[in-house]
Amino acid sequence: MAVYSIKDLEKLSGIKAHTLRIWEQRYDIIEPRRTKTNIRYYLDEDLKFVLNIALLNKNGIKISKIASMTKKEIAEKVAAISEINFEYGTQLDALTISMIEMDEYKFDRIVNTNIEQLGFERTMLEIIYPFLDKLSVLWLTGSINPVQENFMSYLIRQKIIVAIDNEPLVSGKHVDKFLIYLPEGEKQELSMLFMHYLLKSRRNHVIYIGQDITLADLKDACNIHNPDYIFTMITETFAKEPVQQYVDRLAANFKDSHILLSGYQVVAQDVFPPDNISILRSLDQALFFLDTLKEKKVSR
Numbered sequence: 001m002a003v004y005s006i007k008d009l010e011k012l013s014g015i016k017a018h019t020l021r022i023w024e025q026r027y028d029i030i031e032p033r034r035t036k037t038n039i040r041y042y043l044d045e046d047l048k049f050v051l052n053i054a055l056l057n058k059n060g061i062k063i064s065k066i067a068s069m070t071k072k073e074i075a076e077k078v079a080a081i082s083e084i085n086f087e088y089g090t091q092l093d094a095l096t097i098s099m100i101e102m103d104e105y106k107f108d109r110i111v112n113t114n115i116e117q118l119g120f121e122r123t124m125l126e127i128i129y130p131f132l133d134k135l136s137v138l139w140l141t142g143s144i145n146p147v148q149e150n151f152m153s154y155l156i157r158q159k160i161i162v163a164i165d166n167e168p169l170v171s172g173k174h175v176d177k178f179l180i181y182l183p184e185g186e187k188q189e190l191s192m193l194f195m196h197y198l199l200k201s202r203r204n205h206v207i208y209i210g211q212d213i214t215l216a217d218l219k220d221a222c223n224i225h226n227p228d229y230i231f232t233m234i235t236e237t238f239a240k241e242p243v244q245q246y247v248d249r250l251a252a253n254f255k256d257s258h259i260l261l262s263g264y265q266v267v268a269q270d271v272f273p274p275d276n277i278s279i280l281r282s283l284d285q286a287l288f289f290l291d292t293l294k295e296k297k298v299s300r
Helices: 006-013 017-027 044-058 063-067 071-084 088-101 104-118 120-140 146-166 189-201 215-225 243-253 264-268 283-298
Strands: 040-043 177-181 205-208 229-233 258-262 277-279
Touching: 006 017, 006 040, 006 044, 006 088, 017 063, 040 044, 044 063, 044 071, 044 088, 071 088, 071 104, 088 104, 088 120, 088 146, 104 120, 104 146, 120 146, 120 189, 146 189, 177 189, 177 215, 189 205, 189 229, 189 283, 215 243, 243 258, 243 264, 243 277, 258 283
Parallel strands: 177 205, 177 229, 229 258, 258 277
Antiparallel strands: none
């Protein structure tokens, strides 16, 4: 059972600790437990309740009105608002609730509703990616546990894989072929899977050869497929060699392909790209590159 401080509730709900204390005193809306030294603490059920209250309050329902509602009425109202209000903050709050409750049904309903309204790509860019940013902050501050993070990562991964599978396979001499992979030690598969989707949805031929790929493995795959482009991400610190050295070896070994590099370590270490390597310093740059490539194919 997780235990939360009032500061944890503030981070997760977006409601200031001072305001939470006022709600406790004035409306008796939540009742904290206390340690022997009189320090407030809260349990999972308290956090879930506060998240629901916060979502309703941010959507214009006065706290005095919320205080008069039953828990069942609050839950029903939260579900209704989550399905009709597509404002950024409301959707992030709703996803946070589904994570804390580890509620797959709620997650599925929120994401599917957004996909129907916005499409998969916009849902990822405008809802899921900002949520993942929030998740990383909550993880670093200890406000969520690894089980909750893994639960959400798995569900998001499944959504991306389904979206990839729904895109048609393409081939032909005018179709660009991308070989994508993650180097040894890299764990950011969600970002790589989303790039797979972005490439495939723009009618490119994509071969994803997986994680923990050595340059020898990469060479074997390139000998079979002869890709036009190789894409990878370097976000973790390499243990075996400096990033620049790896990049130089990558360029030297695969001169016949245009190599695209992204990831925190590439940008943070100010890597110098050899002639056959382009660095995509952000998701916006990657999208611009892909859309420019798509326009060139249309004009052929």
